[in-house]
Amino acid sequence: MERLAARITMRLMTGDxxxxxxxxxxxxRSDEPHAVALDFADFQPDATWTLSRDLLVAGLHGPAGEGDVHVAPFDDAYVLIALADDEGVALLAxxxxxxxxxxxxxxxxxxxGLEHTRIDWDRELKDLLVA
Known part of the structure; x- marks a missing residue:
């Protein structure tokens, strides 16, 4: 399994x-090839959001997403990410x-396009049957 980690500065936009x-x-992680995790632990402990890699790619070029997560370009220099939960919506740039x-x-x-080759289907099926 290969891992990639980075810290990206994001601006939390507030309504005021x-x-x-x-x-x-x-x-x-290569064993979770469709997912990108965003860890907000420095701001709020245990706050991690998992987003679709494809959604993030699409959101760089135009508005994308539905439900709890939306991504869109802004001013050619930024990407906006809106994360919604029961407590409200966080807008990040x-x-x-x-x-x-x-x-x-x-x-x-x-x-x-090759994500399916990196998924351990036996493990996924076992996890599904145990749950």
């Missing part, structure tokens, strides 16, 4: 025109270049 910078841990570099690095580990 203030914002707060957050250092967010981004991680990717990150450097589009930083996100694109991270996603390009994930593509070197598991090229898009």
């Amino acid at each position: 025109e203030r914002s707060r910078l957050l250092e967010v841990g981004w991680s990717y 990150a450097s589009a270049d930083a996100v694109a570099r991270f996603l390009a690095a994930t593509a070197r580990i598991v090229p898009p």
